[in-house]
Amino acid sequence: MRSQAGQIMPVSLFGTALIALTMLAVFSTGQVSTKKQRLNNAADAAAYSAAVFQARSLNSVAYTNRAMIANQVFIGQMVSLANYFSYWDRNIENLEQVPPLKPFVTPISEVLTSVSDGIDLFVGFSARTTNAVNGLLSNHQKLVAQFGGVQTKDTVERVLSENDPDIVVTQQGDIWLDANIALWRSYMERKYSKEDLIAKGRMINDSRDDFTNKRDYEIKIVLEPSKMELEKLGYTELSWEEDGEDVSFRWDALDILSLTRKKTGLLSFETVNALPLGWSRRSFSSDDSKYECPTFRDCDRDDYHRKHQPTGTLSRENNNESVGGGLKVWDYHELREQDEYDPRFAVTVSVAYRAADLETADKLPDIGLPAAESGLGDYLGPELFRLETRPLGDQIEAIARAESYFRRPVDRVAGRFGAERSDDEFANVWNPYWGARIVDAASERNIVRVAKGVGL
Numbered sequence: 001m002r003s004q005a006g007q008i009m010p011v012s013l014f015g016t017a018l019i020a021l022t023m024l025a026v027f028s029t030g031q032v033s034t035k036k037q038r039l040n041n042a043a044d045a046a047a048y049s050a051a052v053f054q055a056r057s058l059n060s061v062a063y064t065n066r067a068m069i070a071n072q073v074f075i076g077q078m079v080s081l082a083n084y085f086s087y088w089d090r091n092i093e094n095l096e097q098v099p100p101l102k103p104f105v106t107p108i109s110e111v112l113t114s115v116s117d118g119i120d121l122f123v124g125f126s127a128r129t130t131n132a133v134n135g136l137l138s139n140h141q142k143l144v145a146q147f148g149g150v151q152t153k154d155t156v157e158r159v160l161s162e163n164d165p166d167i168v169v170t171q172q173g174d175i176w177l178d179a180n181i182a183l184w185r186s187y188m189e190r191k192y193s194k195e196d197l198i199a200k201g202r203m204i205n206d207s208r209d210d211f212t213n214k215r216d217y218e219i220k221i222v223l224e225p226s227k228m229e230l231e232k233l234g235y236t237e238l239s240w241e242e243d244g245e246d247v248s249f250r251w252d253a254l255d256i257l258s259l260t261r262k263k264t265g266l267l268s269f270e271t272v273n274a275l276p277l278g279w280s281r282r283s284f285s286s287d288d289s290k291y292e293c294p295t296f297r298d299c300d301r302d303d304y305h306r307k308h309q310p311t312g313t314l315s316r317e318n319n320n321e322s323v324g325g326g327l328k329v330w331d332y333h334e335l336r337e338q339d340e341y342d343p344r345f346a347v348t349v350s351v352a353y354r355a356a357d358l359e360t361a362d363k364l365p366d367i368g369l370p371a372a373e374s375g376l377g378d379y380l381g382p383e384l385f386r387l388e389t390r391p392l393g394d395q396i397e398a399i400a401r402a403e404s405y406f407r408r409p410v411d412r413v414a415g416r417f418g419a420e421r422s423d424d425e426f427a428n429v430w431n432p433y434w435g436a437r438i439v440d441a442a443s444e445r446n447i448v449r450v451a452k453g454v455g456l
Helices: 008-095 099-163 171-187 194-206 442-452
Strands: 188-191 217-222 228-241 248-264 269-285 319-326 331-333 345-354 395-406 436-440
Touching: 008 099, 008 194, 008 228, 008 248, 008 269, 008 319, 008 345, 099 171, 099 188, 099 269, 099 319, 099 331, 171 188, 171 345, 171 442, 188 194, 194 228, 194 248, 194 319, 194 395, 228 269, 319 331, 345 442, 395 442
Parallel strands: 269 319
Antiparallel strands: 188 331, 217 228, 228 248, 248 269, 345 395, 395 436
8 A cells, every 4th residue: 555655646736737727728718808808898989989079070060050050140130130220210310300290209319329329339349250250160160171080080099098008900990090081071071162152141041030031011001092001121131242253242131111102903003102201221241331232123122122212302311331341151061962872970990909918828927938937947848838829819809880870869751851762851061960879890890801811
């Protein structure tokens, strides 16, 4: 029995070594799995964050487009307000010409004159200030359009750095991010030509509120056969004049009160006489000029307005003034038109951990070192406990894809909001309905596999 003592030692040593190797293999596998999970999460976070940034950038362009339209309408409202007060001031002045009414209307006229003059100053200042704000919004759009793609790439790099500084963007990942920058710049079109600015001017006119657009009413005084009416006409509109490739804009406001007599004809009423009682016109233009026209008939909007032609009998002096200059319809940005599909600003992120940065068993002190360096000699064989990461290749990779997309937050109805297919509205940068979402990256993974020769 004494001769059999200690024979279990070789088996125990072999079992211990096997258990140790198994534990080291489990440790390495766990480390790689943890890193892979962290890499996937970082790729998803980076792609989604970049898509959110681009969606917010697109919404920013939409908000600034809408703000520039709203600010222009505000300028029109201010010009309308100044003209409306001036109109009433002139009507009261005209009533002063009636001797029995003069004692009563003179105090009112003095107050209205002071108020009207003050409003003219205020309107001129607010219009110029608002016009300058539109210039800032237009320049903000230029920055977003020019650097939005570059900032998207920076967003990806910042998110990855915050997750783990060891994560790197692969070479293919750089190619995809550069493609996103090119896509961004190709879709963001700057609108600055004469035709573009006139199109924006039409949108501004279409966006006017009721008071700015039309201030009309009629009061019947005497019934048939002669029909006497007090007709009040008022409107404010943005007009423009083309000069070659240049175009200048002007807000014009007109308020006028006329006494009109009509008589019944065979088919309809026919105007016999229209006597203007009071009127006012205010302008805000690019060069601080007043409204001018060789003949009123050639310049006003239609026949209904031409019958209210102001004459020298309206008041003691002209009432056509400019409240300021420097008006400009600023450049803006739109998406390049697509006939067949809406743009999707996709962001594909391909990231990796280098094998040298993986904390696997072969990186542990002593155990993972060659035998000569570990101090263990050749008792257990050279590099017995060294686990190579060669089956993983030079790095482990993860690919994620996200996109910014356009959709109103309501049920979709074909043909609504101008679309003619299943979408209810074409993607645009006038309505801020851009969002972000993670999408499948199977095609990108296949590209990488093919590039590496996998599955050929």
